[in-house]
Amino acid sequence: MTVTARDRELSLIEHLEELRRRLYVMAIGVAVMTAIAFTFAETLIRILLLPSGLTSCITLAPTEGFATFMRVSLFAGIAMAMPIVVWQLFAYIDPALMPNERKFVLRLGPFVVLLFVTGMAFCYFLLLPQALGFLVNFGGTVFDPQLRCAEYIEFVTVFILAMGIVFEVPAIMFALVRVRIVSRQRLAAARRYVFLGVFLAAALITPTPDPFNQTLVAIPLYVLYEFGLLLSRFAGGSRPAA
Secondary structure, eight states: OOOOHHHHHHHHHHHHHHHHHHHHHHHHHHHHHHHHHHTTHHHHHHHHHGGGTOSOOBOOSTTHHHHHHHHHHHHHHHHHTHHHHHHHHHHHHGGGOOHHHHHHHHHHHHHHHHHHHHHHHHIIIIIHHHHHHHHHTTTTTSSOOOOBHHHHHHHHHHHHHHHHHHTTHHHHHHHHHHTTSSOHHHHHHTHHHHHHHHHHHHHHHOSSOOHHHHHHHHHHHHHHHHHHHHHHTTSSOOSOOO
């Protein structure tokens, strides 16, 4: 049967309409979760302050306290709404997936979430205390360390989110080999360049200039790369990429 231009136009409109509905559900999910998170935003701020060793922060503008509450609430709301967002994305692409592709996506999904949560936990419990211990106490008795809430929350949330994304490296490597965009052999051959690259990346990611904290970031990054190589053995993509 011949597909006319009118049929293709209608199909495109239907896809765009479905995408609009999915995005609408995601936005509602984030808004609801953000509203819920706002009720315990003060507790979240106290939790985010723990790695600094301080118990409070200061505000320098009339709206800064409210804006900080909203920022923390939105950050928590997005995290809490992530299952809704992921499910809506999967539901949108599901009709176009083959049965084996659907199984692959469903198996990879929980692993991606686990890596993201692990990265954020690693940053909060290990990296932030080290980095903030250096930054807050820098200068000895010359400075009186007082944290401005807006700047501190922005620094902490961005750092935690960045490490969560970085920890997705094994899943990305596995997916690339699985769909044969790149071969495992090619990834393994780049090991020496990756080793140098992770230390350069750590120097950019780490907010402190001392080698200890940079090494503390670089070693897990390289371990993630090696873990990705190990996982790619089971990706079934041994043939070179086209």
